[in-house]
Amino acid sequence: VDGVRATRETDGPDTRPAEFEEFARHERSALVAFAWSLTGSRGAAEEIAQEALVAAWRSWDAVGGYDKPGAWARRVVANRASSHRRSAGRESRAMERLGGAAGAGSGAADVALPDADDELWAAVRLLPDRQAQVVSLYYLEDRSVAETAAILDCAEGTVKAHLHKARLALARSLGLLGASAETATAATPATATETAEDDR
Amino acid sequence: MTDAENASTALDQLDARGRQAAASLRSAVDDLMADAPPIPLDSVVVDLRDAPRRRRRGWLVAAAVLLVAGLATAVLLRQTHDEEGTIADDNPTYLVARSVPNGWDLVEVRVLRAEDFPPVMDVTTSVYGDTGRDDPWSGPLLTVYESEGVLVDQAGAGGEPIEVAGHPGTIDESSGTVDLRMVTEDSTVMIAAGDGMDRAAVIAAAEGLAGGDLAGAVPQGMELLARGPGSAAVPFGSFALDGLSMLYGGSSSDEGQLGVLQRAGDADDAELLRASPLTEVTEVHGQPAYSVDGTLQWYEPSIGVVVTVLSVGGVVDDAQLLAFADGMEPGRPGEVDEIVKAHSASGPFGRLEPGEVVVVEGEPGADGEPDWQLVASDDGDEGFGLTFADGGGSTGVGVSGDEGWGSLSIDVANHSEAIEGGRVGVFGAVAPEAVEVVIEAPGREPIRFEVHQVEGIEGWDAPVFAGLVPVDLGQADVAVRAADGTEIERMSWSPDEGSSQGSTTATVVDGGSVSSDEAVEVDGMSSDSAEASGNSGG
Numbered sequence: 001v002d003g004v005r006a007t008r009e010t011d012g013p014d015t016r017p018a019e020f021e022e023f024a025r026h027e028r029s030a031l032v033a034f035a036w037s038l039t040g041s042r043g044a045a046e047e048i049a050q051e052a053l054v055a056a057w058r059s060w061d062a063v064g065g066y067d068k069p070g071a072w073a074r075r076v077v078a079n080r081a082s083s084h085r086r087s088a089g090r091e092s093r094a095m096e097r098l099g100g101a102a103g104a105g106s107g108a109a110d111v112a113l114p115d116a117d118d119e120l121w122a123a124v125r126l127l128p129d130r131q132a133q134v135v136s137l138y139y140l141e142d143r144s145v146a147e148t149a150a151i152l153d154c155a156e157g158t159v160k161a162h163l164h165k166a167r168l169a170l171a172r173s174l175g176l177l178g179a180s181a182e183t184a185t186a187a188t189p190a191t192a193t194e195t196a197e198d199d200r
Numbered sequence: 201m202t203d204a205e206n207a208s209t210a211l212d213q214l215d216a217r218g219r220q221a222a223a224s225l226r227s228a229v230d231d232l233m234a235d236a237p238p239i240p241l242d243s244v245v246v247d248l249r250d251a252p253r254r255r256r257r258g259w260l261v262a263a264a265v266l267l268v269a270g271l272a273t274a275v276l277l278r279q280t281h282d283e284e285g286t287i288a289d290d291n292p293t294y295l296v297a298r299s300v301p302n303g304w305d306l307v308e309v310r311v312l313r314a315e316d317f318p319p320v321m322d323v324t325t326s327v328y329g330d331t332g333r334d335d336p337w338s339g340p341l342l343t344v345y346e347s348e349g350v351l352v353d354q355a356g357a358g359g360e361p362i363e364v365a366g367h368p369g370t371i372d373e374s375s376g377t378v379d380l381r382m383v384t385e386d387s388t389v390m391i392a393a394g395d396g397m398d399r400a401a402v403i404a405a406a407e408g409l410a411g412g413d414l415a416g417a418v419p420q421g422m423e424l425l426a427r428g429p430g431s432a433a434v435p436f437g438s439f440a441l442d443g444l445s446m447l448y449g450g451s452s453s454d455e456g457q458l459g460v461l462q463r464a465g466d467a468d469d470a471e472l473l474r475a476s477p478l479t480e481v482t483e484v485h486g487q488p489a490y491s492v493d494g495t496l497q498w499y500e501p502s503i504g505v506v507v508t509v510l511s512v513g514g515v516v517d518d519a520q521l522l523a524f525a526d527g528m529e530p531g532r533p534g535e536v537d538e539i540v541k542a543h544s545a546s547g548p549f550g551r552l553e554p555g556e557v558v559v560v561e562g563e564p565g566a567d568g569e570p571d572w573q574l575v576a577s578d579d580g581d582e583g584f585g586l587t588f589a590d591g592g593g594s595t596g597v598g599v600s601g602d603e604g605w606g607s608l609s610i611d612v613a614n615h616s617e618a619i620e621g622g623r624v625g626v627f628g629a630v631a632p633e634a635v636e637v638v639i640e641a642p643g644r645e646p647i648r649f650e651v652h653q654v655e656g657i658e659g660w661d662a663p664v665f666a667g668l669v670p671v672d673l674g675q676a677d678v679a680v681r682a683a684d685g686t687e688i689e690r691m692s693w694s695p696d697e698g699s700s701q702g703s704t705t706a707t708v709v710d711g712g713s714v715s716s717d718e719a720v721e722v723d724g725m726s727s728d729s730a731e732a733s734g735n736s737g738g
Contacts (some may be wrong), residue, residue, distance in 0.1 A: 033229040042232070055696040062675055076696075111228045117221035139218035140225065153691065167211055174217070176210040 020060050024053050027070045030141065031077050037136040038081035040125050042111050048084060052076040071151045074137070078152060082129040123173045124166075131166035134159055293503045294444050294462045294536050295528040301520050304458065308447040309540050312463070326427040327475050328405075328418045336425055337474045340396030342405055342418055364403065365410035371399070378402040384410065428469035443505075444536070449512075456515025458524060465506035470499035473508075484525045496521050503530050555579070556587075557656045560666055574627050574666035576654045584660055586611070588627045610678055610693055624695050627666035631688050634680045637665045639693075641676035671695060 031052055035045035052073045056063045063069045113121070124132050133152060137143040145163075149156040171177035297306075326344045329336035359372025359379065369382030378394040380402050390409050394402035401419050408417020415424065443463030449456070470490065473479055479492040484507075489498035494511040496518075509525050511517070516524070531539070555578040561570035572590040579585045588611070610628035630637060630651055639647040651663035669676075673695050680689040 029226070029229050029233045032233065033225050036229065037225060059675070059694060059696050111225065111232065113221070113224045113228055116217065117224040120217050120221040121225065135218075139215075139222040141222075167214055170218075171207075171210045171214045174214065176213050177207060 019064055020057055023056070023064070023069055027073055028053070030070070031073055033140060034074060034136060035077050035081050036111055037121055037124060037140055038078070038132055039084055040122065044081075044084055045111075048077055048080045051080055068150075071147070074151045075153060078129075078133045082133075120170070120174065123170050126173065127166050127169055130154075130158075131162045131169065134162040135166035135170065138163055293530050294505060295460070295500060295503070295507055296531040296535060296539065297446075297448065297458075297460070297524060297528050299524070299527045300448050300458065301516050301524060302450060302456075304448045304450050306446060306539065307449045307457070309542075310445045311540060312443045312445055324427065324429065325472055325475065326414070327425045327472060328414075328422045329425045330421050331423045331425070332421050336423075337471075340394070340419075340422070341425075341475065342397060342402070342422060343391075343393045343395070343475045344405075344409060344414065345391040345393075362403070364406045367410055369406070371403070373399065380406050382406060382410065426468040426472050426474075428465065428472050444540075446539075457512040458516055458521075459508075459510040459512055460528075461508040461510070462505045464504055465499065466504070467499040467501070470497050470506045473497045482522065484522065489522075489525070491518060491521075494518075494521070496525050498525070500530075555657070557654065559654055559664055560652045562590075562668070572625055572666070572668070574652075574664065576657055576660060576664065578657045578660070584657065586627055586629065586664060588625045588666060590625055623668035624671040625666065626669050626695070627664065629662040629664050630680050632661050632663065633682045634663055634688055635683045636681045638679045638681065639669060639673070639676050640679065641673050644670075644673070669695065 028049060031049035032042075032045045035048040035052075036042060039045055039048065055076050056069060056073050063072050066072055124135055127135065130152070134148055137148045137151060143151070145156045145159050148159045148163075152159065168177065300306075324346045326346075327337075328342040328344075330339040333339045359370040359374070362369050362371045362380065362382075364380070364382045367382040367384050369380060371378065371380045373379070378397055378399050378401075379391070380393070381391045384390070390406070392402050392406045392409060394405070397405075397419070405414060405417050405419075408414045411417075443461060445462075446460040448458040448460070467488070471488070473490040473492060473495070474481075476492050479490050482489045482491050482496075484496065484498045485500065487498050487501065489496055491497075494514065494516075495508060496510075497506065497508045499506050507525070507528070509521060509528075511521050556575050557577075559574045559576050561574070562572040564570055572588060575587045575589060577585040577587065610626060626639070628637075634651050637649040637651060639649075641647075647667070647669055649665040649667045651665045653663055654660040675692060675694045678691055678693045679687055682688055
């Protein structure tokens with residue numbers, strides 16, 4: 001990190017585009033995928049990923065010095081996707097009032113997935129923001145608790161709790177969890193997760 | 201098998217599905233990114249860096265009509281306002297409905313000003329056709345949209361990459377037309393959408409367009425049929441324009457509504473709607489009128505206005521729409537002015553919806569109006585919301601949910617760099633015991649915000665704050681303090697991050713409150729496998 005900073009200070013901004021471009025090329029697909037998992041819209045996902053990259057560029061003097069600037073970019077994606085989800089609901093209602101354009105902005109051919117996979121991501125998007133973010137990072141990027149906590153800037157315990165609730169909710173919405181099992185799991189979450197852990 | 205075993209099995213199945221879905225998504229996105237044109241990162245990012253941060257969307261020819269209409273509609277509703285609530289005497293007279301279907305009334309009127317629209321909406325449309333035909337509009341058409349200053353994410357385009365006269369672009373034939381778009385050095389977007397034309401002809405036209413000689417590059421026999429504002433070329437599209445919008449409806453928007461958009465123009469402008477291949481020609485007030493997808497548009501020569509009438513929600517059919525249009529008459533002297541006064545959206549940032557309350561506003565400016573406003577809302581099933589509105593638009597976010605009211609949330613208003621002085625709006629909710637939010641950035645005086653209670657929304661327990669910070673604030677600390685000076689929460693934050701959530705809140709697990717440290721263990725997420733430790737700010 002020090003070396004990078006020293007180089008930047010010595011060479012001025014000329015080194016920034018190359019470093020940043022490499023970072024952007026490396027992270028772009030992952031950021032789009034993460035954003036898509038949270039928004040379900042290719043257009044929105046690409047826009048959010050682009051905004052995250054622009055934000056990274058604007059703060060590259062700081063972000064470029066982080067151990068994992070990609071984590072910083074994912075946090076931006078998570079935050080902006082959260083804002084998008086809320087704004088999209090408002091825009092949708094607004095557009096309905098003046099008609100016919102509720103689907104606007106989704107004109108790009110969207111991400112084509114098998115139905116079962118699409119169903120899972122749709123269920124993820126029905127979760128509260130933080131749960132969706134945590135479970136998406138869990139499945140999509142196989143992130144550890146600590147990594148996820150660092151990305152989302154929250155406590156590891158918070159991540160664990162959100163992941164637990166998210167997985168239960170997903171299992172329920174996908175019809176994988178029966179009522180009695182759900183009750184048992186809800187009553188003793190630690191037991192259920194410990195069991196799951198044992199099975200791994 | 202016990203319930204616990206069933207649950208374990210279910211979660212195992214879920215995890216397997218999750219991994220499969222993740223693999224599919226990663227693969228699909230990789231494919232899309234591989235197909236997408238390479239992003240000229242340097243130029244795009246450099247362009248974007250110093251540009252106002254407004255919402256940027258991919259610009260897709262195939263969906264241009266809907267996309268632009270959607271943006272425009274949002275702008276109509278959220279970004280325009282009439283500071284005076286009146287129309288100046290030198291503005292044109294507009295048509296007024298004398299008979300409205302279903303016993304509906306006028307529910308909203310807005311005076312539109314082109315300057316209130318972002319530059320992305322300032323589009324010129326040109327349509328070329330075969331003038332040798334009896335009806336040139338029924339033959340091959342070349343429609344060109346040109347917009348100054350539009351910033352485009354190339355990755356948002358469908359189709360295959362193409363280079364036109366040295367300019368990066370895409371070409372897409374998937375919609376049955378040949379849609380070509382490109383971006384020039386000055387970020388002008390030019391789109392050549394050929395309906396009934398072959399690929400080579402569209403590319404040749406685009407090359408001519410890039411070289412400044414579109415007319416010389418269109419196929420022989422094709423001539424300019426109409427050229428005018430983009431607002432006339434899409435159903436109720438209304439790009440940047442000066443005019444008047446009126447909305448007629450009943451007690452609930454669920455029952456359908458009628459929208460009327462009027463602006464100065466001419467017969468050619470009205471005919472631009474024929475760029476849509478499904479448009480049919482009819483007649484209103486003895487003038488040619490164009491009908492497509494619940495929209496009717498014509499030029500009203502008596503007052504020099506292009507009128508667009510739109511059926512919202514499909515409740516009003518084409519015949520009713522035509523009758524409604526025929527029944528419209530120029531307003532009597534002073535009538536339109538009175539209508540605007542009576543029905544304009546209240547407040548500088550639009551009418552409040554049911555369940556919305558203004559919590560705090562910025563200081564009044566020279567015009568006596570605040571430059572920003574924070575609105576809290578009960579969004580029903582979606583929870584609670586906060587919306588920061590300013591002259592550039594509004595940014596809405598959720599402020600509750602699983603996080604509860606215990607932690608700081610802070611958001612940046614996406615549009616508010618329009619506020620004079622290079623400041624950006626910040627707003628958020630804090631813990632109930634908080635009385636002050638302080639933003640501390642290196643080398644700057646701390647920026648203090650009072651917190652405000654939200655009155656009138658049941659269940660809203662968190663104070664909120666809002667205000668402006670310099671857009672170039674950089675990385676800062678946000679501290680939340682209680683009345684006795686105790687620091688409740690502190691987190692690192694930058695306006696570039698957008699929104700952030702605090703990290704010290706208690707987390708609710710299965711209906712009971714536990715501290716974060718007490719939260720349950722979850723399989724597969726080993727807390728000691730940290731790789732990001734020491735990754736300050738990320």
